[in-house]
Amino acid sequence: MNRTVLIIGIIIVAAIVFVLFAGLGNDPQHIDSPLIGKPAPPFALKSVNTGETIDLASLRGKPVIVNFWATWCVPCYEEHPTLVANARQLPNVQFIGVVFNDTEDKINRFLAERGSAYPTLLDANGKTAIAYGVGGVPETYFINSAGTIVAKFEGPLSTEQLQENLAKALR
Amino acid sequence: MTATFGRFLILASVLVSTTGAFIAYAAGAKRSPEGLKWSQRFAYAFAGLMVLATGVMEYALITHDFSVQYVAHVGSTQVPLWVTIVSLWSSLEGSILFWGFILGIYIAGTTWFNRNEHQEYMPFAIGTWLSCGAFFSFLIAGPANPFLSVNPAPLEGPGPNPLLQNHLLMIIHPPMLYLGYVGMTIPFGFAAAALLRGRLGQSFLRPLRASLLLPWVFLTIAIMLGGWWAYEVLGWGGYWAWDPVENASLLPWLTATAALHSAIVMERRGVLKGWTVTLIQASFLLTILGTFMTRSGVFNSVHSFTQSSIGPTILVFLTVILLFSVILLALRIDSLESEGRIESAVSREGMFLVNNLFFVVFTFTVLVGTVFPLVVEAIKGKQMSVGRPYFDAMVVPVGTALLFLLGVGPALPWGKVSRKEMLRALLPPLITGAVALIIGYAFGVRNAWTLVTLLFGGYAMHVTFAQMWLPLRQRLKKGDSFAPALIDAQLRRGRRRFGGYVVHAGAVIVFVAIAVSSTMRTQEEVTLTRGQSTAFAGYTVTFLGTEERTEPHRQSTIARFNIARNGQPVTTMEPRMNQYAAMREPIGTPAVHSTIGRDYYLSIMNIQGDQVGLLIINMPMVGWIWGAVLLMGAGGLIALIPARRRTYVVVPESAPTIDDEAIA
Amino acid sequence: MIAIFFLLALLQIKVPDAASIVGQPQGAPLSGPQLEQKTMAISAELRCPVCQGLAIGDSPSIMAANMKAQVRELLARGYTEEQILSYFEKSYGQFVLLKPKFQGVNALVWILPVVVLAIGFVLVVSKAKKLEVAPVAAAPEEPADDPYLARVRERVEKQ
Numbered sequence: 005m006n007r008t009v010l011i012i013g014i015i016i017v018a019a020i021v022f023v024l025f026a027g028l029g030n031d032p033q034h035i036d037s038p039l040i041g042k043p044a045p046p047f048a049l050k051s052v053n054t055g056e057t058i059d060l061a062s063l064r065g066k067p068v069i070v071n072f073w074a075t076w077c078v079p080c081y082e083e084h085p086t087l088v089a090n091a092r093q094l095p096n097v098q099f100i101g102v103v104f105n106d107t108e109d110k111i112n113r114f115l116a117e118r119g120s121a122y123p124t125l126l127d128a129n130g131k132t133a134i135a136y137g138v139g140g141v142p143e144t145y146f147i148n149s150a151g152t153i154v155a156k157f158e159g160p161l162s163t164e165q166l167q168e169n170l171a172k173a174l175r
Numbered sequence: 176m177t178a179t180f181g182r183f184l185i186l187a188s189v190l191v192s193t194t195g196a197f198i199a200y201a202a203g204a205k206r207s208p209e210g211l212k213w214s215q216r217f218a219y220a221f222a223g224l225m226v227l228a229t230g231v232m233e234y235a236l237i238t239h240d241f242s243v244q245y246v247a248h249v250g251s252t253q254v255p256l257w258v259t260i261v262s263l264w265s266s267l268e269g270s271i272l273f274w275g276f277i278l279g280i281y282i283a284g285t286t287w288f289n290r291n292e293h294q295e296y297m298p299f300a301i302g303t304w305l306s307c308g309a310f311f312s313f314l315i316a317g318p319a320n321p322f323l324s325v326n327p328a329p330l331e332g333p334g335p336n337p338l339l340q341n342h343l344l345m346i347i348h349p350p351m352l353y354l355g356y357v358g359m360t361i362p363f364g365f366a367a368a369a370l371l372r373g374r375l376g377q378s379f380l381r382p383l384r385a386s387l388l389l390p391w392v393f394l395t396i397a398i399m400l401g402g403w404w405a406y407e408v409l410g411w412g413g414y415w416a417w418d419p420v421e422n423a424s425l426l427p428w429l430t431a432t433a434a435l436h437s438a439i440v441m442e443r444r445g446v447l448k449g450w451t452v453t454l455i456q457a458s459f460l461l462t463i464l465g466t467f468m469t470r471s472g473v474f475n476s477v478h479s480f481t482q483s484s485i486g487p488t489i490l491v492f493l494t495v496i497l498l499f500s501v502i503l504l505a506l507r508i509d510s511l512e513s514e515g516r517i518e519s520a521v522s523r524e525g526m527f528l529v530n531n532l533f534f535v536v537f538t539f540t541v542l543v544g545t546v547f548p549l550v551v552e553a554i555k556g557k558q559m560s561v562g563r564p565y566f567d568a569m570v571v572p573v574g575t576a577l578l579f580l581l582g583v584g585p586a587l588p589w590g591k592v593s594r595k596e597m598l599r600a601l602l603p604p605l606i607t608g609a610v611a612l613i614i615g616y617a618f619g620v621r622n623a624w625t626l627v628t629l630l631f632g633g634y635a636m637h638v639t640f641a642q643m644w645l646p647l648r649q650r651l652k653k654g655d656s657f658a659p660a661l662i663d664a665q666l667r668r669g670r671r672r673f674g675g676y677v678v679h680a681g682a683v684i685v686f687v688a689i690a691v692s693s694t695m696r697t698q699e700e701v702t703l704t705r706g707q708s709t710a711f712a713g714y715t716v717t718f719l720g721t722e723e724r725t726e727p728h729r730q731s732t733i734a735r736f737n738i739a740r741n742g743q744p745v746t747t748m749e750p751r752m753n754q755y756a757a758m759r760e761p762i763g764t765p766a767v768h769s770t771i772g773r774d775y776y777l778s779i780m781n782i783q784g785d786q787v788g789l790l791i792i793n794m795p796m797v798g799w800i801w802g803a804v805l806l807m808g809a810g811g812l813i814a815l816i817p818a819r820r821r822t823y824v825v826v827p828e829s830a831p832t833i834d835d836e837a838i839a
Numbered sequence: 840m841i842a843i844f845f846l847l848a849l850l851q852i853k854v855p856d857a858a859s860i861v862g863q864p865q866g867a868p869l870s871g872p873q874l875e876q877k878t879m880a881i882s883a884e885l886r887c888p889v890c891q892g893l894a895i896g897d898s899p900s901i902m903a904a905n906m907k908a909q910v911r912e913l914l915a916r917g918y919t920e921e922q923i924l925s926y927f928e929k930s931y932g933q934f935v936l937l938k939p940k941f942q943g944v945n946a947l948v949w950i951l952p953v954v955v956l957a958i959g960f961v962l963v964v965s966k967a968k969k970l971e972v973a974p975v976a977a978a979p980e981e982p983a984d985d986p987y988l989a990r991v992r993e994r995v996e997k998q
Contacts (some may be wrong), residue, residue, distance in 0.1 A: 006505050013501030020464075021494050023546050026553035027473040028486055035888055036558050038932040045930075076901075105901050130905035137930035139888030139902060411897035418892050446970055475891050520967035528967055532959045540952040547939070547948045554944065560886050561948060562937030563894065569952055698879075763899050780899065 037137050037156040044070075044147045045135040049102065049125035052111045058100070058123055061151075067173040068098045068147040069166075072133055075103070075110045077141040083160035084118050090166055091121035097170065098122070104130040148173040178243045181231045181322035185315050188224040188275070191217055192309035196302050203298030203371065211294055214301045218286045221308050225279030232272055232321060233263060242328035245269050245321030251334030253727055258340050264349045265335035267470060267485065268321035273349075274466075275311045277357040282308065285361050289382060296379060299368035307360050310492050318485045337728040337755045341764065344404040351397035352424065356462040358390025359427055362434075363459035366452045367500075370507040375448050384438050385815060387455060391431045392811035398424050399804035410750075410763035410778045412698070412792045414800070417566040419474040422545045423465030426538055431458040433534035440527045443589065445515030449508045450531060456500045457538075463493050473549065519591040526584035533580065537573045541566065571624055578628060578686045581679060582608075582635035585642050604641070608634035615691075622694040632687040639679045646672070666813070674814025681806035688799035698792040705785045712793035714775060715739045719747075721782065729755045731764075734779055734787050738768060750777045750789075769798050861926045864917035878911045881920055885910070885927055886935045894937060 039045070048059035060068070071087060073080040091099040099122035103111055111124060127133055136145060139158070146155040146169045155169040195217025202210025235243045236259050239252050249262045249269065264273045282304045289297055315321070339345050365383045369375040375383075401421065402414035415421060434454035441451050468474050471486030517524040544561045551559050586600045611633025612626055620626055646669050650660035665673040701709045703718040710716075719735040732752045738745045748766035755762065765778040773795040780788040869877055882896030887903040895903040895910075906927070913923050927935050939945040 006508050009508055010501065010505035013505060017494070017497045017501055020497070020546075021490070023549050023553060024467065024471075024473065024490055024493075027546075027549040028471065028490070031472075035934055036932055038929065105905065129908065130902070131909060133902070134906055134909055134927075135930055137888070137932070139931075140900075410899060411893065413897065416892060416897075516972070517967065517970045520964070520971060525967055528963050532956075532963050536952060536956045536959060539955050543948060543951055551944055557933065559933040559939060559945060560892075560935070560937055561939050562886060562892065564884055564938035565948065568938075569949075700875075761899065781904070 034158065035137075035139055037153070039137060039145075039153045040156060042153060043151050044068075044145065044153045045132070047127075047132045047135070049127055049132065051123040052103070052108050052126050053115065053120060053123055058125060060100075063098050063100075064151050065149050066096065066098045067149050067170065068100060069170065069173075070100045070102060070136075070145045070147065071142060071161075072102050072104070072136070072138050072144070073142045074106050075114045076106070079160040080142045081118075083142050086161055086163055086166065088119050088121045090163060094170075097173075100125060102127050102132060104128070104133045144169075146170060146173045148175075177231060177235050177240050178322045178324040181228055181235075181243070182316075182320070184224050184228040184231065185312060185320070185322060188221055188228065189309060189312040189316050191224060192221045192305045192312050195221060196305035196309055199298045199302030199305060203295075203302060203368070206295065207298075208294065211298050214298050214305075215286050215290060218282050218301050218305060221305060221312075222279035222283035225275045225308075225312075228315075228322075229263070229272060229276040232269065233260065236260070236262060239332075240328075241330065241332055242325055243321070244323035244325050247325045247329055247332050249335045250332040252331060254334045254340065257346065258335065261339075261346050261349075262335040264353070265339050265345075268315075268319045270349070271311065271314050271319045271485075272321055274353060274357055275308070275315055277350075277353050278304075278308055278311060278360060281358055281361050285382075285386060293379060293382065295372055296365065296368040299371040300364040303364035303367040304360060307364075307496075314485065314488060318488050334728065338408075338762070340728070342404060342408050344400055344407070348397060348400040348404055351393050351400060355390045355392075355394025355397050356424075356427070356465065358386075358393060359431065359459040359462045361390070362387040362455045366455040367503060369452060369511070370503045373507055373510040375452070375511050377442070380438065380442050383455075384435070384442075385817070387431060387434060387438070387458070388811055388815050391428070391435060392808050392815070394424070394428050394431065395804060395811065396808045398428060399801060403801055406797070407767060408764060410765045412765070412776055412778060412790070412794070414797075417541075417544070417563050418476050419545050420465075420469050420476045422541050423461075423468045426541060427458045427461040427465065429534050429538045429541070430454050430461060433531050433538075434458060436527055436530055436534075440524055444517055444524055446517060446524075447527070447531075448511040449504075452508070452511065453504060454531075456504070460493070460497060460500060461538075463489065463496065467493055468545075474545075517590075521587070521597070522591060523584060523587045523589045526580055526587060530577070530580050530584060533573055533576050537570065537577070540569045540573065544569070574686065575624065575627060575631065578631045578635060578683070581683060582631055582638050585676075585679070586638045604634045604637035607637035608632075611636075611687075620691070620695065622690075625690040625694045628687055628690040632683045635683045636680065639676050639683065643673060643676045670816055671814045674810045674812070677810030677813060678807045679810075681803045681810060684799055684803035684806070688796040688803060691796045692794045692800065695796075696792060696794045698790060700780065700788065700790050702786060702788050709791075711791050712773075712775065713740060714745065716777070716789075716791065718787060718789075721785075721787070729753045732779075732782050734782060734789075736766075736777060736789075738775070748775075748777050750779050752779045752782050771798065772796070774798060861918070861922045861929075864913075864919070865922060866917050866919040868917040869914045874911065874914055877914055877920075878907065881910050881914070881923055882907050884924065884937050886937050888931060888935065 044060060046060050048057050048061075050057050071083075073083070087099060087101075091097075101122065101124040103124060104127040106126070108126060111126070115124060136143075137156075142160055144157045144161055144166075145153055146157070148154050154172040154175075157165060157169055195214060198210060198217060199214035201207075202214050232243075232245065234240075235246050236250055237256070239246065239250055239259075241247045241250060245266070245268050249266045250259065254262075262269065264270045282301070285304075286297070286301060334340070362383060365379070365386055369379065369383070401424065405416070406412075406414040431454075434451055434457075437447050437451040437454055440447050467486065467489045469476075470489065473486065519525065520528075544566055547561050548559055551557060582604060583601065586604060588596065588600060592600070608630045611629045615626060615629040620629065643665070646664040647661055650664050651657065655663070697712060699709075699711050701711075703709060703716075705718055705720050708715050708717040715738070717737040717739070719737055722733045722735065724731045724733060730753070733749050734751070736748045736750075738748055746768055748768055750766040751764040753762050753764060763779050765776055767777075768775040773793060774797040776792040776794060778790045778792070780790050782788070879896055883894045885895045885906060887893050887895045887898035887900060887906075889900050889902050890898045893903075895906045910923055913926065918926075924936060933940065933945075939948050941949055
């Protein structure tokens with residue numbers, strides 16, 4: 005029995021197996037956000053519905069849900085009715101939609117067809133999205149009344165998922 | 176009906192392979208010729224069942240039998256016939272069935288080829304192969320079953336992933352890859368047999384080496400095809416992204432190449448047996464690791480199949496065979512004792528040792544880089560990435576060292592040499608190296624690594640041709656005329672040697688072409704409106720206009736460009752932007768104009784009405800990469816052609832004749 | 840309420856600015872072909888968050904194009920490579936850096952291969968020395984691996 009081979013072999017096997025087993029639970033598509041627990045990056049963007057500029061800082065004191073989407077994003081279509089319905093039911097929570105790489109025309113047409121219950125802001129060059137670490141659309145950030153990001157959700161939201169993450173912001 | 180029949184075949188194959196494995200191992204332990212015969216029968220039976228099951232699946236696909244779950248998953252009456260046929264390997268369950276199919280053929284073929292020989296090794300080998308076969312049958316029967324029934328059967332199916340219908344290369348890349356991957360099981364079985372038996376005799380080296388070389392040829396070509404596919408189809412202008420699944424295919428190739436070289440020293444000097452066996456085992460283990468990486472959903476990759484429960488099962492199998500290999504090695508490696516010695520460290524033998532080292536370091540680096548993000552996430556819970564900049568930085572020096580050895584190794588003679596002989600061997604190729612360097616410089620190469628690659632490459636090419644010339648020169652000296660001497664020396668008697676040097680010649684070209692195409696590449700991003708032109712890298716590109724095309728699975732916008740040189744039109748190029756119904760982001764299809772000297776590559780970045788954002792890339796020598804790898808494959812095939820074994824028996828005239836009856 | 844909105848309307852629309860995240864530019868502003876080259880170079884080091892493993896320079900996705908434009912703008916304003924990489928790291932985490940930072944656990948990925956090479960070199964040299972002085976084993980009896988050959992040999996040797 006060659007002890008050296010045995011020991012080195014077992015070490016290598018153990019290392020490989022440990023690493024791979026640990027990786028089994030992962031979802032490789034998910035990106036952890038470094039902003040959770042940190043203050044939400046400030047922005048002030050033009051609202052497409054009303055034309056006025058809305059500043060994130062002005063919304064402090066209420067929990068805020070910032071939903072990044074676009075008219076060229078197919079899953080966003082599914083998510084929209086959920087957001088609108090919840091926005092109407094939760095007047096104490098400020099919903100904000102942020103659209104990037106899109107035109108006002110298309111956005112207005114979308115909202116006219118599908119309804120709108122909260123301001124939709126235009127982030128023309130996508131810089132706000134970058135600052136928030138948005139990878140794809142739709143992505144939703146949950147901010148508490150102190151202005152700290154408490155959760156990030158990737159993909160289209162269902163009502164349960166929305167309530168679950170909102171609960172974190174309400175604590 | 177079909178689904179039930181398929182399930183039956185698979186369950187039978189689980190039974191046959193498991194029973195066969197037990198019988199084979201028992202036959203090996205008891206050294207029973209009767210047991211060996213039965214092992215062979217079980218091996219053929221397993222192969223037959225796999226072939227039949229695959230035939231049943233293809234039949235179901237072609238007849239669009241949507242009551243079979245896999246067909247319901249990837250079949251469609253709307254796609255052309257060739258897409259239907261290749262959809263066998265387009266999705267997870269079918270691809271595992273395909274794996275079993277290829278494994279069956281390899282096992283049956285190798286068993287038949289060696290049916291009358293190596294009786295002490297074959298039972299152990301068959302036992303090992305059938306154990307692997309049993310695992311894959313189990314996978315097909317259980318977690319990855321394509322033969323489940325769908326009730327009621329739908330009338331139509333979604334067709335395979337649209338990305339896979341894009342290019343004809345999809346027909347040949349996966350089968351080549353499987354022929355390479357799966358083929359590594361065979362030498363693994365032989366190596367296990369040698370370890371279980373406790374010795375590795377000279378006569379066993381031939382089948383061991385041949386069984387490693389054949390899948391190596393397939394894997395070499397498959398890796399190149401993968402790079403070519405990425406280059407032609409994905410639109411980012413590169414052929415290798417150090418994607419985890421790409422790395423998974425490279426790892427076994429590296430260890431197999433190291434093993435092939437190590438086997439040469441083993442044959443010549445009887446040393447490095449333990450190393451060679453370890454490398455062969457590693458090649459197979461890495462293919463299983465590779466299949467885990469591709470199918471488990473653990474790694475973020477373009478190639479990943481959808482996540483499924485198959486990951487943990489493969490991981491358990493991987494753990495078992497890892498332990499099996501380590502324990503077997505630890506128990507028996509000392510009995511594969513070194514029967515020889517080397518005369519001097521600075522000799523061809525010594526260079527083989529260093530060669531092994533660099534291949535192992537190369538493999539280790541790629542492996543560490545690929546799994547490191549997993550390690551960090553497991554330990555610290557944070558995500559990080561290890562991407563192209565890391566791999567390029569680490570691999571380039573190792574690759575350059577290997578190119579250096581490609582030249583210096585074969586230049587050094589075997590055994591101990593005097594200082595004068597060593598200089599006589601090592602200095603002349605420097606001239607060719609210097610010439611290559613100067614030519615490169617004249618063509619505008621300024622990057623330090625590329626210049627070094629040219630120097631080493633020229634050196635290595637000189638040595639390769641010099642070595643090829645050697646046996647020919649000996650025959651010419653004896654007075655033979657040129658053509659017959661050439662054929663006799665290289666193709667009739669010296670195939671292994673000649674084939675090996677052909678591979679080396681191809682490899683040198685690959686090194687140089689990769690270095691040149693990466694460092695001499697230029698690109699330009701330009702926005703053109705219809706009718707507008709731009710000049711870049713010797714061509715004038717004029718935007719002619721766009722065209723929309725709607726196909727069942729995608730919406731394409733085609734941009735047409737006229738390419739001219741010095742006012743003379745050369746060709747039209749039509750890159751596309753495709754929006755697939757199934758994908759979030761659009762995917763561009765580039766247009767490539769290849770000439771001997773360079774590739775002119777057009778890719779659409781964005782397109783809106785009459786304006787197109789265009790990426791133009793000029794890449795010298797890319798076509799050389801594909802051709803040179805094919806040359807490497809050809810060299811491997813030449814080396815594979817078996818020589819008639821010659822046994823000289825001196826029989827005096829009055830000797831009694833040997834007749835079969837007397838011997839039997 | 841309305842008064843506050845009036846005031847805000849007077850302010851410029853603002854997006855989170857690099858200055859608030861990484862401070863003032865520490866290098867010289869770039870332009871022309873140098874700007875393009877440096878943009879390409881840095882784009883090769885940032886990972887596109889939505890594609891599988893591609894750099895933003897290679898990805899056709901919209902997010903990647905936005906990030907690349909941001910890189911170009913920051914370079915034109917004079918930010919250094921370090922600052923730009925740090926800017927993206929603050930939003931996306933270390934995930935977005937394709938070249939692992941040489942700090943903490945991450946340094947291992949750079950060090951390990953070098954260590955293996957060094958250890959391996961020592962092993963190779965000692966193994967070569969060992970093999971050089973190994974006693975040449977007595978020429979091994981070529982065993983009867985091929986039974987037919989063995990019988991033929993036997994036959995012939997009996998002559």
